[in-house]
Amino acid sequence: SQQGEEDPQALSIQEGENATMNCSYKTSINNLQWYRQNSGRGLVHLILIRSNEREKHSGRLRVTLDTSKKSSSLLITASRAADTASYFCATPPRSFQKLVFGTGTRLLVSP
Amino acid sequence: DGGITQSPKYLFRKEGQNVTLSCEQNLNHDAMYWYRQDPGQGLRLIYYSQIVNDFQKGDIAEGYSVSREKKESFPLTVTSAQKNPTAFYLCASSISPQTGELFFGEGSRLTVL
Numbered sequence: 001s002q003q004g005e006e007d008p009q010a011l012s013i014q015e016g017e018n019a020t021m022n023c024s025y026k027t028s029i030n031n032l033q034w035y036r037q038n039s040g041r042g043l044v045h046l047i048l049i050r051s052n053e054r055e056k057h058s059g060r061l062r063v064t065l066d067t068s069k070k071s072s073s074l075l076i077t078a079s080r081a082a083d084t085a086s087y088f089c090a091t092p093p094r095s096f097q098k099l100v101f102g103t104g105t106r107l108l109v110s111p
Numbered sequence: 112d113g114g115i116t117q118s119p120k121y122l123f124r125k126e127g128q129n130v131t132l133s134c135e136q137n138l139n140h141d142a143m144y145w146y147r148q149d150p151g152q153g154l155r156l157i158y159y160s161q162i163v164n165d166f167q168k169g170d171i172a173e174g175y176s177v178s179r180e181k182k183e184s185f186p187l188t189v190t191s192a193q194k195n196p197t198a199f200y201l202c203a204s205s206i207s208p209q210t211g212e213l214f215f216g217e218g219s220r221l222t223v224l
Contacts, residue, residue, distance in 0.1 A: 004153075031211060042115075042201055042215035043154075088153060092211045098144065098169065099211060101154040 004032075004089045004102030012108045019076040021105040023089030024069075030092065032065055032072050033099070037086045046074075046087075079109045113138045117202050117216035124189075124196070124223050132187045132219045134202035140214070141207050143185035147171060148199040148218075157200075160185055161207075189221060197223045 007022045025032070031050045035043040049056045049065045049072065056063045062075040076083055086106050090099040115136045124130045136143065142161050146154040156169030160179040174193025179185055185204075189196045199220050203213040 033211065035213075040199075040218070040220075042117075042217045043203075043213070044215070045212050048212055090213075098156055098159050099213060100156075101146075103151075103153040 004091055004100060006087070006089055006102045006105040008105060009103070010106045010108070012110065013079060015079060015081055015109055015111050017079055017109075019079050019083070019107055019109070021074045021087050021107070023072045023074070023102055025072075025089070025091050025102075026070065027091075029067075032063075033090045034061075034063060034072075034074050035088045035090060035101075037088065037104070039085070043088065076107075079107075081109050081111050083107060084109045115202060115204055115214055115216035117200075117219050120217065120219060122219060122221045124221060126223055127191045129188055129190050130221065132189070132200055132202075132221070134185045134187065134216060135183055136185075136204045136214075137183060138204055138206075138214060139182070140204035141182070142205045143179065144203045144205075144213065145169075145175070145177065145185070145187045146201045146203065148201060154201065157187065196221055 004023050004025045033048045034046045037043045047058050047063050049063050060077045065072045086104040088101050088104045090101045118133045144159040145157040148154050155171050157175050158177040160166035163182050166179050176188045201218045202216045
């Protein structure tokens with residue numbers, strides 16, 4: 001069963017604009033992670049936010065977590081064409097150690 | 112450089128044949144995972160291993176088999192019992208099952224002819 005669901009499924013913006021992707025999950029978590037996947041490649045870990053954190057920054061990335069709403073958002077500021085990729089949220093349900101991935105948001109950044 | 116190596120990158124198979132996908136890591140990670148990705152979809156867990164000589168089924172283990180004889184290696188065999196094997200297969204590892212952050216290989220794309 002799918003634990004995380006990203007929204008929107010696809011997002012198209014211009015370079016310089018901000019991109020916001022959302023993730024909703026179903027069960028309690030101890031952390032939530034965001035990954036990036038370029039077409040035909042493996043996933044790359046971007047950022048991990050723990051359940052007791054509300055916001056975290058890494059370069060142009062800003063992640064928020066609202067455990068009461070079981071949701072997270074990933075903001076990419078001042079986007080670049082090189083940010084074009086699919087972005088996935090992933091959560092480890094408390095009773096398991098393995099990550100469960102969402103269906104991803106496909107981001108297209110046009111020059 | 113440390114990392115995860117998957118091979119082959121592309122593989123074609125005739126129906127009824129078993130194929131084995133290789134996954135090797137030199138990160139000294141305890142945990143290793145195999146995921147399947149279909150077009151436009153997320154990742155689904157096939158098998159995972161938390162320690163050498165031990166592995167557990169994931170969500171879609173039917174038609175697949177694995178072994179974990181060495182810490183560095185976690186090969187996946189796609190058997191003829193897998194009804195729809197055409198997919199992109201991703202291997203990953205983590206320092207321990209508890210840390211969660213995964214390091215991925217570049218994937219193997221299997222096509223059944």
